[in-house]
Amino acid sequence: MDRKMKKGQLLPDDHHVMRHVPWARQSRDADGNVDGILSQAFELRQDEPGLSVNWVEYHKDGAPDPEAACIKTFRRTLDIKRSAVFGIGNVREISKITDAGNHSIRTEYSPTDENSSHSSMKGKALEDLISREKLATSVFVRLIKNADVQP
Amino acid sequence: MNQPSATALIPSNTRHPPESSPSILGRYGDSSTFQSFSAGALKGTNYEPLHIPRANDAFGVLAQKITALAAQPSPSQLDFEADAHSHTLEEQLFEATAGAKILVSRVAMHLDTALRRKLFDQLDSLHDIENWENGDIPLQQESFSTFLKTLFLLRPTIRPGLGLSIRGHLVATWRKGENRLTIEFLPKEKVLWVATISSNGDFEHTASEMPIAKLRERLKPFAEEGWIGK
Numbered sequence: 415m416d417r418k419m420k421k422g423q424l425l426p427d428d429h430h431v432m433r434h435v436p437w438a439r440q441s442r443d444a445d446g447n448v449d450g451i452l453s454q455a456f457e458l459r460q461d462e463p464g465l466s467v468n469w470v471e472y473h474k475d476g477a478p479d480p481e482a483a484c485i486k487t488f489r490r491t492l493d494i495k496r497s498a499v500f501g502i503g504n505v506r507e508i509s510k511i512t513d514a515g516n517h518s519i520r521t522e523y524s525p526t527d528e529n530s531s532h533s534s535m536k537g538k539a540l541e542d543l544i545s546r547e548k549l550a551t552s553v554f555v556r557l558i559k560n561a562d563v564q565p
Numbered sequence: 566m567n568q569p570s571a572t573a574l575i576p577s578n579t580r581h582p583p584e585s586s587p588s589i590l591g592r593y594g595d596s597s598t599f600q601s602f603s604a605g606a607l608k609g610t611n612y613e614p615l616h617i618p619r620a621n622d623a624f625g626v627l628a629q630k631i632t633a634l635a636a637q638p639s640p641s642q643l644d645f646e647a648d649a650h651s652h653t654l655e656e657q658l659f660e661a662t663a664g665a666k667i668l669v670s671r672v673a674m675h676l677d678t679a680l681r682r683k684l685f686d687q688l689d690s691l692h693d694i695e696n697w698e699n700g701d702i703p704l705q706q707e708s709f710s711t712f713l714k715t716l717f718l719l720r721p722t723i724r725p726g727l728g729l730s731i732r733g734h735l736v737a738t739w740r741k742g743e744n745r746l747t748i749e750f751l752p753k754e755k756v757l758w759v760a761t762i763s764s765n766g767d768f769e770h771t772a773s774e775m776p777i778a779k780l781r782e783r784l785k786p787f788a789e790e791g792w793i794g795k
Contacts, residue, residue: 437696439731441738441745444683444724446690449740452747453759454730459700497696543772547759551745552768 425521427506431467431533432484433554437497441550451501451554453546456535464534469523470502472531484531485563491529496561501554508535508553513542519549627672628714628754634671635710658692661703661733668709675717680724687727702733707752709735714754715777719784722794741792743768746784756780760787 425431439455442448456465473483481502488494505521512518517538524534539545652660665688669681676684690696692703712735725737730749739746743763748756751774758780759772775783787793 436698436701437693438691438698438701438729440728441740441747442726442728443740444687444726446687446726449726450745452728452736452738454728454736454749457731459731493699495696495698543757543759544770547747547761547770547772548768551761551770 419523421524423523425469425505425523425533426471427504427509429505430470430502431505431508431521431535432470432481432488433465433467433501433503434488434492434494435499435501435557436495440499448499448557451499451550451557453543453550455501455554456540456546456549458540464522464524464536465540467503467521467533467535468529469531469533481558482563485558485560487529487531489560491526491532494560498560499557500560502556502558503549503554508549511539511545511548511553513539513545517542519545627675627717631668631672631710631713634668635706654697655694657703658694658697661705662688662692664706665704665709668706668713672713683724691727691729698731701729701731704729704735705733705752708733708750711750711752711754711756711777712737715748715750715756715780718777718781719788719793723792725793739793741790744792746787746792748780754778758784 419425433455435451435455439452440448441450441452458465468484468487470480470484473480473487477483481500485494485500488500508519508521510518515538519535519537519539521533521535524532526532662685666685669676669684673681688704721739723739725739725748728736728738730736735750737748737750743761745761746758747760748758750756754777755774756777757772757774759770762769762771773783784793
């Protein structure tokens, strides 16, 4: 895994990113059984330049379980609640999503001082509800429960 | 979702008035506009026929009542605002759910007791501090007001799952197999809805933002296919 990537570079198409989804943005039935994530999990907050995700393959070197290592990075840098889930999406599948104006979503490397795997999903398509619904129902379909990953 | 077949989530032990007198909702309209409709059946529960006014008569009055109630500060909110600087997160979360529950209680005669309790449980779960995401906005009263009005308008017989957007808008989802209908309740009686439809191994999506007055007609195909019940 090439860790010499520069800030702003696009992640490789065959790689994956992980999105933290809190309890309120999880899709569930009337009895509370989680069955996915809501499109609202991909809404940008007012001051956010892009959707925060962690680069899964960044954790491949030296970690037997890169996904678990990625989740531990989340725990180290954010206040992750036990009820959280993490959705995993492929970079190529993310880039295929376009809105009616043919705008797409790019996933770029954006490390921070606290999190070297931090990346951002950016693009005008994120303003489109159907694009966000596609992310929720067709791309980030593999979920890992925070409670299932040991400390 | 034809008006004559509107299903009320009213339990069978509710006292029903005779044909000639106003129904439970009679205080909101002229009794001559009322008709009796045969009720659908919520899964596992039987409902008896209930006098229900035409949706565009009593619904409008009920919607106005909900709007008026939502605009009133709750008793706890009055104390809350007096000392705004010391609001802990717990207090903010409590205030949000308390306000919603008070609003429900004031129109409780139109809601099944068990369903009301389930709704409260769902709201509590969304505002549990153990689950709360920093930076989120608690449930906004205006969004909840739109949600309640939508419930009375659509009269779904299948309870939705509930979520909350970062802006404090309530979100309801219904699933039918791989299909999903999601409605986000905005202020001022507007909704943002999106449907994901599984089709030959692929997905189709359709979405719109619209006033709730148009929602019933627009969601009719989904209702007819049983997405939100009969």
